[in-house]
Every structure is written in C-alpha cells, then in structure tokens.
Amino acid sequence: MARSRKPLSVWLFVLLFWVPLAAQSAERVTLEHDGLTLVGHLQDPADRADGIFLMLHGTLAHGRMETMAVLQDLLAAQGQNSLSVNLSFGIDAREGMFECDRPVTHGLQEHFAELEAWMDWLRAEGYGPVTLLGHSRGGNQVARFHQEWDPEDVRALVLIAPSTFDAERAAASYEAQSDMPLVTRLDQATELMRMDQPETLLRDVRFLYCEELDVAPTAFLSYYAPDEAHDTPTLIDGIGTPTLVILGSEDDVVADLPERMGSLADPANVSTVTIDGAGHFFRDFFADDVVDAILDFTQRH
Known part of the structure; x- marks a missing residue:
C-alpha cells in the first residue's frame, strides 16, 4: 500500500x-x-x-x-x-x-x-x-x-x-568506522562479563554515532552482539x-x-x-x- x-x-x-x-x-x-x-x-x-x-x-x-x-x-x-x-x-x-x-x-x-x-x-x-x-x-x-x-x-x-x-554488514561497518574488528570488542565485553565485572567499562570505544567513549560491557553487547x-x-x-x-x-x-x-x-x-x-x-x-x-x-x- x-x-x-x-x-x-x-x-x-x-x-x-x-x-x-x-x-x-x-x-x-x-x-x-x-x-x-x-x-x-x-x-x-x-x-x-x-x-x-x-x-x-x-x-x-x-x-x-x-x-x-x-x-x-x-x-x-x-x-x-x-x-x-x-x-x-x-x-x-x-x-x-x-x-x-x-x-x-x-x-x-x-x-x-x-x-x-x-x-x-x-x-x-x-x-x-x-x-x-x-x-x-x-x-x-x-x-x-x-x-x-x-x-x-x-x-x-x-x-x-x-x-x-545483518551481522556481516554490521561488523564491516564497525571496523570501517573504528579501525578495530567488532569481534575484538565483543570478546573484550564478553570476557568482562565472564569475570563478573559488569561495572568495568570498555574504554575509548566506538559506540553507535559516538566516535570514542566508555561503555559498560552489557550495554555494548546488547547493541552489537549478533542477534536476529x-x-x-x-x-x-x-x-x-x-x-x-x-x-x-x-x-x-x-x-x-x-x-x-x-x-x-x-x-x-x-x-x-x-x-x-x-x-x-x-x-x-x-x-x-x-x-x-x-x-x-x-x-x-
């Protein structure tokens, strides 16, 4: 319509x-x-x-x-x-x-x-x-x-x-914007959660439209982890x-x-x-x- x-x-x-x-x-x-x-x-x-x-x-x-x-x-x-x-x-x-x-x-x-x-x-x-x-x-x-x-x-x-x-498109876009593979950041966030450190921030990372800031691992994963x-x-x-x-x-x-x-x-x-x-x-x-x-x-x- x-x-x-x-x-x-x-x-x-x-x-x-x-x-x-x-x-x-x-x-x-x-x-x-x-x-x-x-x-x-x-x-x-x-x-x-x-x-x-x-x-x-x-x-x-x-x-x-x-x-x-x-x-x-x-x-x-x-x-x-x-x-x-x-x-x-x-x-x-x-x-x-x-x-x-x-x-x-x-x-x-x-x-x-x-x-x-x-x-x-x-x-x-x-x-x-x-x-x-x-x-x-x-x-x-x-x-x-x-x-x-x-x-x-x-x-x-x-x-x-x-x-x-689209997971591949998202990963390619993130790397182009930040010169850092998305999987690297996801692994860092996942490791902080595995170590029971949800309050420990990822430092100076690309997040959405922001070129560089600190982000809680749970927040980063909720936006960037591949999920249908x-x-x-x-x-x-x-x-x-x-x-x-x-x-x-x-x-x-x-x-x-x-x-x-x-x-x-x-x-x-x-x-x-x-x-x-x-x-x-x-x-x-x-x-x-x-x-x-x-x-x-x-x-x-």
Missing part, C-alpha cells in the same frame, strides 16, 4: 488551521525510576480511557526531536493521546540529543525496564490500552520490548522506518499483535526494509504502508501522511 502527497489546496488549509494547534507545547512529565528521573512529553486531548500512544525515539535521540514532536503534535490535533519518552542512557533527567560526552551504562534491558515503568505510570494515571510507536531504532526497540517483556494492555504496534540488521532480534522484519514475522510498518520510498537509512518486509513468512497481523517521496525522517508534510496511515490502522484495530 502506498500513499502520495496531497493536493496543494489541502496543504494550504492545513497551514492556515493547524499551525495554532501545533504551537501548543507538550507537557513535560517525570517519573522516578531506579535512582533516575525519567522525562516524557505528554499530550492528552482525549479521554484517558480511550488509550494512548507510547512513543520512542531513534538512536541516541529524544522524545521531542523533530520527527517525534511533529508526529505527536499532529496526533494531538486529531484528538489522540500520546506520551513521547526519553531513554535515560543512565543520565538523570536527560533531555536533548545524547552528546557522546559521558559513559554509556544502559543497554537494551535497561531501556525496556524504563518502558515498563512508563507503562505502569500510564496505568496508574488511568490511561486505557497502549499503542507502542517507535521510529527507526526505536521501532525495533518497542517491538523487542513487546515480544520479550510481554507488557499488559498493548493494543497495537506502529513501527516507523524500523531498523534492520535486532532485525525488525525477522522479529515481527508471525507476531500476534496488530502491527503497522510505515516505510518511506526514498529512505536510504533502511533501504533494504521494503524487500525485507515483502519476504515475511507469516504477515497475517502485519500491515505495511509506503509513503511516496518520504525519506527516513518523514519531514515536512510527509508526517501528515504518516498520521493518516496510523489513524486508518488504529481505527481498524
């Missing part, structure tokens, strides 16, 4: 009447968890019982980065509740992009524990069923959270340009929960995603929508097409 740009007259109407709504800021909310203050951004124009989107950003980003903020504002304009959260990465009250200026102590399991804490918070605040929504690596991570932690009250998943994974669960199409093949995957036809970050989605063995609960002309971040009016696709999907589930 593909979507194309709307006529200019529609966009002029949107510009005239949506801008005041978009100017409304999300409410900053906080949650105490594991000795840290977690930060989220809440918009709830609808009855809480109607449910809410729990939104997760991409790699080392935050809940009000451009893509997330625009989608959240557009959802609010359509009467949809949403909470867009910041992963802490072990930083108290973390806001903004991760600046690669401090150690990384949190890996995937710590991320999932934070998502579970937000799920508990939403239940305590009286919100109804949750739709997990993630962009890029955040799409993979909310899907993994759903599959591995089995949280309660999840209505559906919305994965926007979710990440793919890093690959979203593999992860959701045969999933039992209604799942929407949104692709951009011009996305060169996960360029293999359309082909990979087309090869699912059991796509019974997976819907795929392609936004014609959109890149990885669905900037400008492509975000409106994303929200249209989301609402079409959630109204059917």
Whole structure:
C-alpha cells in the first residue's frame, strides 16, 4: 500500500488551521525510576480511557526531536493521546540529543525496564490500552520490548522506518568506522562479563554515532552482539499483535526494509504502508501522511 502527497489546496488549509494547534507545547512529565528521573512529553486531548500512544525515539535521540514532536503534535490535533519518552542512557533527567560526552551504562534491558515503568505510570494515571510507536531504532526497540517483556494492555504496534540488521554488514561497518574488528570488542565485553565485572567499562570505544567513549560491557553487547532480534522484519514475522510498518520510498537509512518486509513468512497481523517521496525522517508534510496511515490502522484495530 502506498500513499502520495496531497493536493496543494489541502496543504494550504492545513497551514492556515493547524499551525495554532501545533504551537501548543507538550507537557513535560517525570517519573522516578531506579535512582533516575525519567522525562516524557505528554499530550492528552482525549479521554484517558480511550488509550494512548507510547512513543520512542531513534538512536541516541529524544522524545521531542523533530520527527517525534511533529508526529505527536499532529496526533494531538486529531484528538489522540500520546506520551513521547526519553531513554535515560543512565543520565538523570536527560533531555536533548545524547552528546557522546559521558559513559554509556544502559543497554537494551535497561531501556525496556524504563518502558515498563512508563507503562505502569500510564496505568496508574488511568490511561486505557497502549499503542507502542517507535521510529527507526526505536521501532525495533518497542517491538523487542513487546515480544520479550510481554507488557499488559498493548493494543497495537506502529513501527516507523524500523531498523534492520545483518551481522556481516554490521561488523564491516564497525571496523570501517573504528579501525578495530567488532569481534575484538565483543570478546573484550564478553570476557568482562565472564569475570563478573559488569561495572568495568570498555574504554575509548566506538559506540553507535559516538566516535570514542566508555561503555559498560552489557550495554555494548546488547547493541552489537549478533542477534536476529535486532532485525525488525525477522522479529515481527508471525507476531500476534496488530502491527503497522510505515516505510518511506526514498529512505536510504533502511533501504533494504521494503524487500525485507515483502519476504515475511507469516504477515497475517502485519500491515505495511509506503509513503511516496518520504525519506527516513518523514519531514515536512510527509508526517501528515504518516498520521493518516496510523489513524486508518488504529481505527481498524
């Protein structure tokens, strides 16, 4: 299924009447968890019982980065509740992009524990069923959270340009970026875990977009150890929960995603929508097409 740009007259109407709504800021909310203050951004124009989107950003980003903020504002304009959260990465009250200026102590399991804490918070605040929504690596991570932690009250998943994974490609990319074989770093992290030293940091290593910082071995392994669960199409093949995957036809970050989605063995609960002309971040009016696709999907589930 593909979507194309709307006529200019529609966009002029949107510009005239949506801008005041978009100017409304999300409410900053906080949650105490594991000795840290977690930060989220809440918009709830609808009855809480109607449910809410729990939104997760991409790699080392935050809940009000451009893509997330625009989608959240557009959802609010359509009467949809949403909470867009910041992963802490072990930083108290973390806001903004991760600046690669401090150690990384949190890996995937710590991320999932934070998502579970937000799920508990939403239940305590009286919100109804949750739709997990993630962009890029955040799409993979909310899907993994759903599959591995089995949280309660999840209505559906919305994965926007979710990440793919190939072990050989990942290893080659890491070595090209760091002049160090990935297997060497994996062996170092594994040895620290074997020696029961999870608090001992790997020093001055390449990690995601950061050229050089200190990383806990558990965090490094959770991101870099070869694991099919890093690959979203593999992860959701045969999933039992209604799942929407949104692709951009011009996305060169996960360029293999359309082909990979087309090869699912059991796509019974997976819907795929392609936004014609959109890149990885669905900037400008492509975000409106994303929200249209989301609402079409959630109204059917």
